[in-house]
Amino acid sequence: MVIKVLEECNITPSRVARLREDTLLIDLDKSEIRDVVRCLVLEKGLHFATCVGVDYSGLSEGRLALIYILTRPRTKLVLRVLINENEDAPRVHDILPAAEWCEYEAYDLLGFKTSLPISDRFILHWGVPSNIRPLRKDFKHDVRLCSLASCKLVEKEGFVEVDPHHPFFYEHEDFLVKVVGNRIVDVLYVGSYINRGIEKVGESRLKMEQVPFIAERICGICGFTHSTAYCQAVESALNIDVPERARLERTLMLELERIESHLLLLALVAYAVGLRDIFLELLRYRELVMNACDVLVGNRKMYGLNIIGGVRYGFTLEQVRTVRELVEKLKDVEKVLDRLAESENVKKLKEVGVLPKDDAHKLGAVGPVARASGIDYDVRRDLPYAAYDMVDFEVPVMDSGDTYARIVVRYEETIQSIRIIEQVLSRRELVNGEIRAEYYSNPGKIGVGMTEAPRGENVHFIITGHDSKLYRWKVRAPTYANLAVLKRILIGESPKNAPIIIASLDPCLSCTDRLVKVRKW
């Protein structure tokens, strides 16, 4: 199937290398990549996941590469474009807007030669000298950017916001909304305030087996999905078969995390539309999930459960019984969610912030945002990982693409998650069997790990290096892809709806910017 689609896009089967059952690697020439991406994504409808810049100088070939990751059901395509140092960088973002951020990020952090009319810096501060490219292999991980060379603060025209950011959002971000009359005409998102280069730390200082704990700290709400995606990437690269018990345990924790994240968002939506009783009730139900996590792994958040090749703890029958009781109580949440979805305050959000299906595909929206716009794509079903091929669940999809649909999709996903948890808890393999597989490290292997985080598809890309370390680690959090749709859904709306429209994307900015700092002491 895939081979046929590739042939229609002028890629002969002899050029396709199979990394693992579901992962294909294709080396492309710089002149081809635009046509191939246009054909595969815009005509054949493949999903564009992300792109990764790699400095190959440490692994034999002394060249730069830009790697594009595309997916279709049961297949991950890794398109690699190797270029020389003095060549112009490959570029597809003018035909595919979804690639814009990841390409700019690669240009900024690796120093590709470009002839773009944009400013040099995208992630880093614009005052950092242009010879500093942090993800190059000759750049040390423990230096302060500005102690290296004289960081001149370039005087740049801009606005200074004296008042605090909108109280609905608590993180380090800035949504600049331009208004004419009672209509939004332009939106600018300013982010990357807290990018501390976790990828660099993972590549240089940490051993491969230590990274899951740091990866878990990328996000405060959906951390476990990051460590799972990372472990899956390494397991795919090194061909490790994870035992069934470990896969079931991962599924259980991932679904508990999804319920917890969705209930938090729905509670905040209830608060924002003025339904404080529902806000409090939903948070009370969320507490049950937190307690279940506490019973299983000893922590309410940051489970520290994942490890390459399996999990650290095996759940006992007693723990599983306690969790089953808690989940039984959790089922009543459906009544509260019904009240939320049927209240007039939420129904007002129909036809607000509409994202059509075509735009959602082009801009690369993922997760509940894409599913509310009619894109039937769920990593759990289409690229099964952990134990999702052993359980039965539905993927809720809505066609209207408005704010109300994004809220209802999350509500239905919560119900499906409870269903999955019940199925996992009733399986006997959850408490019997091996929890960990042995593995050996090999340098130069490519792996892509994907999970369906509560906010959407989460991509971890790794290349293994020498000394059981990573050579390259790239994290693409779901909000990174979803923020691209901001302009499309906000322009034309009334500014009073802006906070609830942005909140319906469930933005998680610490995921996007990847704040983790590990320094010597």
Next chain:
Amino acid sequence: MRGYPVHDPEKCIGCGACSNVCPTDSIKVEEREGKIIWIHNVARCIRCCYCVDNCPTGALSVGGEYSMIANSLNKLFIVHELDTARCVSCSRYVPYSSNIVSHLSSKVLKIDLKCERCRLGNVLKVIEKVREL
């Protein structure tokens, strides 16, 4: 609630496995003048308790205290000193804790622990004798 790891200096052999696996470098095992010093910076610890999994003698265990409140930065460090063993011939310090010596000699075999200089000295004597011959 999973707290920061609790260290038992009676059982610790100062091997440094915990500091090797710690993802945030919060544990350090240093050797100074006749002592092996185990330092834990609780402020850096992320409570993953991976050190507990990797401790060979069970000297580390998952604690119940999650937060640590202190009025100065120095109080956030847990510092334990372990005695090092002495060389049996010259009674200088060797870079092993006395716990590992008793641990090994109780389990495996009786060892006569000598410092590097004594061992090297013996080797040099042998070499000289060989030369003379």
